[in-house]
Amino acid sequence: MKKKIYIAGSGGMLGEAFYNVFKNDYELKCTDINVNENWINYLDFRNYDKYYKDVTNFKPDFLFHLGAYTDLEFCEKNPNDTFITNTLSVENASYISNELDIPLLFISTAGIFDGKKELYDDWDMPNPLGYYAKSKYEAEKFVQLYCKRYLICRAGWMMGGGLKKDKKFVNKIINKINDGNKEIFVVNDKLGTPTYTYDFAKNVKLLLNKELWGLYNLVCQGNTNRFEVAKELLNVLNLTNEIKITEVKSNFYSKEYFAPRPPSENLINLKLNLRSLNIMRDWKICLREYLTKEYSEYFKK
Numbered sequence: 001m002k003k004k005i006y007i008a009g010s011g012g013m014l015g016e017a018f019y020n021v022f023k024n025d026y027e028l029k030c031t032d033i034n035v036n037e038n039w040i041n042y043l044d045f046r047n048y049d050k051y052y053k054d055v056t057n058f059k060p061d062f063l064f065h066l067g068a069y070t071d072l073e074f075c076e077k078n079p080n081d082t083f084i085t086n087t088l089s090v091e092n093a094s095y096i097s098n099e100l101d102i103p104l105l106f107i108s109t110a111g112i113f114d115g116k117k118e119l120y121d122d123w124d125m126p127n128p129l130g131y132y133a134k135s136k137y138e139a140e141k142f143v144q145l146y147c148k149r150y151l152i153c154r155a156g157w158m159m160g161g162g163l164k165k166d167k168k169f170v171n172k173i174i175n176k177i178n179d180g181n182k183e184i185f186v187v188n189d190k191l192g193t194p195t196y197t198y199d200f201a202k203n204v205k206l207l208l209n210k211e212l213w214g215l216y217n218l219v220c221q222g223n224t225n226r227f228e229v230a231k232e233l234l235n236v237l238n239l240t241n242e243i244k245i246t247e248v249k250s251n252f253y254s255k256e257y258f259a260p261r262p263p264s265e266n267l268i269n270l271k272l273n274l275r276s277l278n279i280m281r282d283w284k285i286c287l288r289e290y291l292t293k294e295y296s297e298y299f300k301k
Contacts, residue, residue, distance in 0.1 A: 002027045006060040008045045008093065009067015011036050013161030013168070014107065017197035018064065021205055029058045032067060036164075046084055048092045055096050062208065064105040065093040068136070071167070072111075072259035075132035086135035087142070094147040103149040103213060105204065110156045110192060110219065112137040115262025118191065121270035122154075122217045129260040140215070149213050153204055156219035156267055157229070159287065160197030162294035170287070173230050174295060177243065188227040188247040192265040193219035196286035203272070203279050216271050220283035223266040229287070236288050237295070 004027045007018055011032030019030055019039060031043035031054065045051045045067060055063060068086045069075055075082040090106055097104035111133045112126040128134040143150050159170045176184050195218070203218055227247050234240045250261070272278035 003061040004029070004058065005062045005064055006055050006058050007031070007064040007066060008043065008051070008055075009065060011040055011165075012067070013158060013165040014066050014155075014197050014200070015040075016165060017160055017201040018066065018204075021198065021201035029054075029060070045089050045092070048095075051089075051092055052096050052099075056100065060100070060102060062103050062105065063093060063097045063100070065090055066105075066107055068107070070132065072130060072132045072261065073257065075135065076130055076259040079131045082131050082135045083138070086132070087139045090139035091142050091146075094143055094150075097150070098146070098148050101148065103151065103208075103211075104143065104147050105151045105153070105208075106139060106143050108140050108152050108154045108215075109133070109136050110154055110217075110265035110267045111262065112140070112154075113262055113265065115191075115264040118264050119223065119266045119268055120217070120264075121268050122215060123270070129262060132259065133262075144215065151204065151207055151213055152215040153200070153207075153218040154216070154267060155200060156193035156195040156265060158195050158197060158200075159290055166294075169226065169229065170233065170290070173233055177237075177239065181243070183244045183246055184230065185246050185248045185252060186227045186230040187250050187253065188225060189249050189263060190226050190261065190265075191223065191263065192225070193223050193267050194229060194283035194287065195219045196281070196283070196290060199280050199286055203277070206277055206279060210277070212275065212277070214271070217267040217269045218272070218280065219267045219269060220280050220286050221278075222283045223268075224283065229283075232284055232287055233291065236291050 007030045010030035011034035031041045033044050112128045113120050114127040126137050128137045269278045
């Protein structure tokens, strides 16, 4: 008999990967406020009573809490909504997992650090800068303090989901190309680690199967910056000679992206490495696979 997983907030890029990675080996119930797939049911996990009832009725063996507001500018303008969605809802998930005596998976972020160091391991002390980062770090702390069994997995610069679901950097560059831009301005002073949603989900599955609970950095191999990611993207799509990338500083986009961002979000999967459980691939390999899978019809190869 298959074990059961309840996946809350599964309508985004990460939810899609989790659904595809886990669906053959587990019985899933996937919910979100955005019902954009036939395998998703409607649920707003900010409503504790409905969240509790829906999870309890399903009787899962694991609770995955994936959803969050991730638009940093929205979070800066709407701090109360941000804390309700990104923090209090995670507290609710902790209560539910404790009540049912099942493990909780919570997704955190590399953005909880202040960027004063160039590279952060699992045991470095966070110092969040903006409301998004604060909301995620407060949720992290609550899960660690009050949840009986949990996995907290910190993601880096997410890539996945394609044109339909990717709201992050890769798809923003793709959109600029689709709009006909022959020159793209990309910041060169923001360091980070790309994280492919499918590799992320597979590494979570490995930890789940081994029941090695706790907090883990979970990013692709290789630390880089925004400019290098954009350059590699054009290289994969054979557009290097057709589109120019110009390096700029972050203040070039200060009006559009006004939320505070750390200069470095570089993570290293130290705990996974020490446990010999790091199956995350190099970010360039993952970027090529992602672009080939999701964007091949839009670009010549």
